[in-house]
Amino acid sequence: MSYPVISLFSGAMGLDLGLREAGLDIKISQDFDPWCVKTAEANGHKSIPGDIRKLISEDPECRFLLEPAGLVPGEAFAVVGGPPCQPFSTAGKRLGTNDPRGSLFMEFIQAIRVIRPRFFVMENVKGLLSVPLKHKPLKDREDKHLEPEELPGSAFEIIKETFTELGYRIVYGVLDAAHYGVPQFRERLVIIGSRDNEDIFLPKPTHFQIHQDPASRWNTLRDAIEVLENEPVGPCASFSPERIKFLREVPMGGNWRHLPEELIPIAMGGAYQSGGGKVGFYRRLDYNQPAPTLVTSPVQKATMLCHPTQDRPLSVREYARIQQFPEDWKIEGGISDCYRQIGNAVPIGLGKAIGQMLIAVANNEAMIKTRRLRGTSVHQNMNEIHHSAVEQIAVGKAE
Incomplete structure (x- = not known):
C-alpha cells in the first residue's frame, strides 16, 4: 500500500526521514532556506524552493506541490510540517501580534484545505500552548509605538478551531523525543489530524527511564x-x-x-x-x-x-x-x-513513531480488542496516563 506524503517547512528532513523509516513515501518537500533545499536535493529528494506565502498566493490551488508529487486533492496520505514558531515569540513581539491568523500557520492550513490529506502532522514549540492571543489591526502594524490588543483566549485556541473548521479530528500533546529512542531530551508540541474521523492517538512511548530490558531504556x-x-x-x-x-x-x-x-x-x-x-x-x-x-x-x-x-x-x-x-x-x-x-530538525525516532501510528490507524491495526482487560492494575495505570496526557477533539461532538 502506498502512503504518499507532502512535506512543508521541511528543513533538513528529520521528520521526513522518520516517516520514511516507518514506511511512508515523501513525494515532495518545500522550504524557504536555500541550504535546506540543497540538502534535500543532495540526498536525492525533490524540494520546492521559495517563500511559501508567495507560492500559495500565486497558486492557491497548490499545483506547485500536487503536480510534482503526482497527486490530486484527496490522494495524499499526509501533509506534514512545522510552521516556524517565531510569529508566536520573537517575531510576534516585533510585529505586535501573537495571532496565528497572521503567521505562516495559515499557509499550512491552506495546503491542508486544498490538498485534503487523510492525515496531517504539525509540530511546533511547546510554548505555543500558552501563548496569549494578541492582535494589532493590520492598519496599525506599522506603528511600532502602538501596543497590540490582548484578546480573550490563546493563540492555540485559534489553531484548534481552525483545524476543526476544516473538518479534521485532532489529537495533540507535548512529546519528549527521549521516550522514542532518541538520545536527547527534546520536547515538541505535536498536533495530528484525521480527515475521516479515525481513531488517531499520540504515539505511545517505546523507551523508558527505568526498564528491565536494556533495549527499552532511554538511549544516552x-x-x-x-x-x-x-x-x-x-x-x-x-x-x-x-x-x-x-x-x-x-x-x-x-x-x-x-x-x-x-x-x-x-x-x-x-x-x-x-x-x-x-x-x-x-x-x-x-x-x-x-x-x-x-x-x-x-x-x-x-x-x-x-x-x-x-x-x-x-x-x-x-x-x-x-x-x-x-x-x-x-x-x-x-x-x-x-x-x-x-x-532545528525533528529527531528521526520521533518522526518514525508518528509514522508508525498513522499506518497502524489507517490499517485498523493499532489496538488488540479484548472482552476485558487482564492485569487490571497495570492497564488502569496506563489508561490514566493516556487520558491525562491527551486531549482529543472530535468534530461535531460536544466536549
Missing part, C-alpha cells in the same frame, strides 16, 4: 557518539581560549557551578547576578544521560554543548548522530548552516 549520549572518540572530529565550531580555560575545570555532567568559587564571577560576567538556574553556562555533557535539547549553535555562552571528555563543542557529525540522521545523509552549507539545519 554515550550510545550516540562515544564510538567517534578516536575518529577525526570533522567540521566543528570552536570555543574561545578563555572559555576553554574555564571548561577544563568542569567535570563531565557539570556546569558553571562546578568551577572553583573564585573563578565563577569572572567566568559568568554580568550573568552572575542574574536570576534563573543558568544550567547551560559552561555545560559539559554527560555520557550517561540523554543529551539536552540541541540548539542551533553549540557555542553560545548560555547554551554551551561541550563534549563530555574533550575541550570542544559537539561536532556537526555528533549533532547528526544525536538527531539520528543516517551516516550517509549529506547536510549542505557551512558549519553554521549545518548546525542550524540539524539543530
Whole structure:
C-alpha cells in the first residue's frame, strides 16, 4: 500500500526521514532556506524552493506541490510540517501580534484545505500552548509605538478551531523525543489530524527511564557518539581560549557551578547576578544521560554543548548522530548552516513513531480488542496516563 506524503517547512528532513523509516513515501518537500533545499536535493529528494506565502498566493490551488508529487486533492496520505514558531515569540513581539491568523500557520492550513490529506502532522514549540492571543489591526502594524490588543483566549485556541473548521479530528500533546529512542531530551508540541474521523492517538512511548530490558531504556549520549572518540572530529565550531580555560575545570555532567568559587564571577560576567538556574553556562555533557535539547549553535555562552571528555563543542557529525540522521545523509552549507539545519530538525525516532501510528490507524491495526482487560492494575495505570496526557477533539461532538 502506498502512503504518499507532502512535506512543508521541511528543513533538513528529520521528520521526513522518520516517516520514511516507518514506511511512508515523501513525494515532495518545500522550504524557504536555500541550504535546506540543497540538502534535500543532495540526498536525492525533490524540494520546492521559495517563500511559501508567495507560492500559495500565486497558486492557491497548490499545483506547485500536487503536480510534482503526482497527486490530486484527496490522494495524499499526509501533509506534514512545522510552521516556524517565531510569529508566536520573537517575531510576534516585533510585529505586535501573537495571532496565528497572521503567521505562516495559515499557509499550512491552506495546503491542508486544498490538498485534503487523510492525515496531517504539525509540530511546533511547546510554548505555543500558552501563548496569549494578541492582535494589532493590520492598519496599525506599522506603528511600532502602538501596543497590540490582548484578546480573550490563546493563540492555540485559534489553531484548534481552525483545524476543526476544516473538518479534521485532532489529537495533540507535548512529546519528549527521549521516550522514542532518541538520545536527547527534546520536547515538541505535536498536533495530528484525521480527515475521516479515525481513531488517531499520540504515539505511545517505546523507551523508558527505568526498564528491565536494556533495549527499552532511554538511549544516552554515550550510545550516540562515544564510538567517534578516536575518529577525526570533522567540521566543528570552536570555543574561545578563555572559555576553554574555564571548561577544563568542569567535570563531565557539570556546569558553571562546578568551577572553583573564585573563578565563577569572572567566568559568568554580568550573568552572575542574574536570576534563573543558568544550567547551560559552561555545560559539559554527560555520557550517561540523554543529551539536552540541541540548539542551533553549540557555542553560545548560555547554551554551551561541550563534549563530555574533550575541550570542544559537539561536532556537526555528533549533532547528526544525536538527531539520528543516517551516516550517509549529506547536510549542505557551512558549519553554521549545518548546525542550524540539524539543530532545528525533528529527531528521526520521533518522526518514525508518528509514522508508525498513522499506518497502524489507517490499517485498523493499532489496538488488540479484548472482552476485558487482564492485569487490571497495570492497564488502569496506563489508561490514566493516556487520558491525562491527551486531549482529543472530535468534530461535531460536544466536549
